[in-house]
Each structure stands twice: as structure tokens, then as C-alpha cells.
Amino acid sequence: MIDTQEEQMARAGDHNSEHAENVLSVRGVTVGFGSKVILDKLDLDVRRGEVLGFVGGSGTGKSVLMRTILGLTPRRSGTVEVFGHDLDRSSEAERKMVERRWGVLFQQGALFSSLTVKQNIQVPMREHLDLSPKLMDELATLKLELVGLPQDAADKFPSELSGGMIKRASLARALALDPDLVFLDEPTSGLDPIGAAAFDQLIANLRETLGLTVYMVTHDLDSLHSICDRIAVLGEKRVLVIGTIDDMMKNDHPWVVSYFRGERALRRI
Numbered sequence: 001m002i003d004t005q006e007e008q009m010a011r012a013g014d015h016n017s018e019h020a021e022n023v024l025s026v027r028g029v030t031v032g033f034g035s036k037v038i039l040d041k042l043d044l045d046v047r048r049g050e051v052l053g054f055v056g057g058s059g060t061g062k063s064v065l066m067r068t069i070l071g072l073t074p075r076r077s078g079t080v081e082v083f084g085h086d087l088d089r090s091s092e093a094e095r096k097m098v099e100r101r102w103g104v105l106f107q108q109g110a111l112f113s114s115l116t117v118k119q120n121i122q123v124p125m126r127e128h129l130d131l132s133p134k135l136m137d138e139l140a141t142l143k144l145e146l147v148g149l150p151q152d153a154a155d156k157f158p159s160e161l162s163g164g165m166i167k168r169a170s171l172a173r174a175l176a177l178d179p180d181l182v183f184l185d186e187p188t189s190g191l192d193p194i195g196a197a198a199f200d201q202l203i204a205n206l207r208e209t210l211g212l213t214v215y216m217v218t219h220d221l222d223s224l225h226s227i228c229d230r231i232a233v234l235g236e237k238r239v240l241v242i243g244t245i246d247d248m249m250k251n252d253h254p255w256v257v258s259y260f261r262g263e264r265a266l267r268r269i
């Protein structure tokens, strides 16, 4: 959309990366709170253009890892490279440019309740771009269309929306700056199975049409089966196993067996 010199510089970093096919590389990351270590020397790579599903037992640190990657939770050691940029070594301008290239859908949507849907979508635009109100309105209209929301949702407040509409509005906000990478924290939680399947389809379509890379924390077995190229399992403070759904079905780690082949998994069939 808008390609400033700084953005070109940030994009150029992609090609400097030793692993240009990885949009995200996490190495040796340790995170803890007080005496409690949550993640211990964790490694993870996310490939360009893939949908990576992230699963793990409750409290294993999926949200902590996502927040650490986003720079919202401090780590004790390790590196995080996004688009080939080590954010600890980046200048403020470079970091901002990298941030412009990712979008985030937090659990529960995290829309501002005092702003309309349109205003929510425009928050990242106001923060990162200098656009006229007319252009921002046009862009918000496009984002609403992209996520399948009716135009009359633009002037509604989050409290006036259904759960599924809130997820879509949050996704529209995450897409506000035309990101290359989106982080989704449990995007289908709280949706009925039909709403969840529709949301999965939307993510699959967006990946296809926009070439997005998707990092998705989820508990939803249907999403894992239907749209994820690879799945990473968090356990024992690290990525226990990463691979395709077929790899998960063959893996014999007890947690992986009970999650992918346990009673709940068999009920889906």
C-alpha cells in the first residue's frame, strides 16, 4: 500500500536473513516470572506463507510465547528474529517498520469498547500512517468487506456485535496495515461449530489471496485439521514436536496421543 524508505529498508532485511524462508525465528528463548520458568531455551521457526497452529495444555505458555515474540513480555535469554530482523538490535524506526508488518488478534478480540468498529480498525492506521480521514474511511470499508462484515457494522460499538462479528472486526483491525504475518490467539474460541468453520474458511481464504503467514494459538481440533499446514505442540517448557497433522497422528508422546487421538479427537470423526 504505502512503501516508505524505512519500510523498504525493513523489507530488505528479509534477504539478509540466513533463513529467508522463515518469517520468524525464535532461538533459545527463556521466560520466567519470579522463580517460575515458563519457557526454557525454546526454539521455533515459522515459514513464509504457512498457517502454523500452536497447541499445548492450559497454562503451558502459549500466550506467554506469543507476547514474548511481540515484545510485550520480557525474556531472560534468547533471540527473536522477525523478517530477518533481531528486534533487540534494531533501531526504533526499524522496529516500528517490522511492527507495521504484523497484525494481532488477541484472545477476546480486545477491541476498544468506546470506539466503533470503524474507529477500531483505524487505530493502527492512526498510529503508523498519516492518512486523510477520507482515505482511512475507504480503507476501513475495504477491511470490513475482506472479513465478510456488512458495511452497517462500521458504526456499531463492540457491545452491539455477536461473538462471531467481534472476531471478524478484530481480524479486520489486525489486517488494517496489510500485514505479512498475523498472530491469532484462539480465534475460534467461543464460536459455535458453524461460526468456527466459517472463520477457519475466512483465514484460509485470506492466506490464499493475501499470501499471509498465520501464527495461530488454538484448542480447536477442527481448525488444526482443516487449515493448518503445520502444528507446534508446546510442553515441558519448549516446542515438544512440530509437523503436519499426519505427523501428530503418528507421534507417540503421551500428551500428543491423548490430544490428537484421545476420546475428544475420536468424537470428531
Ligand SMILES: Nc1ncnc2c1ncn2[C@@H]1O[C@H](COP(=O)(O)OP(=O)(O)OP(=O)(O)O)[C@@H](O)[C@H]1O
Pocket (backbone or CB within 6 Å): 033, 038, 056, 057, 058, 059, 060, 061, 062, 063, 064, 065
Ligand atoms: N504476567 C505474568 N506474571 C506471572 N505469571 C504469569 C504472567 N503471565 C503468565 N503467567 C503464567 O505463565 C503460565 C503460562 O500462561 P499462558 O497464559 O501463556 O498459558 P496458555 O498456554 O496460553 O494457557 P491457556 O491455554 O489456558 O490460555 C501460567 O502459569 C500463567 O499463570
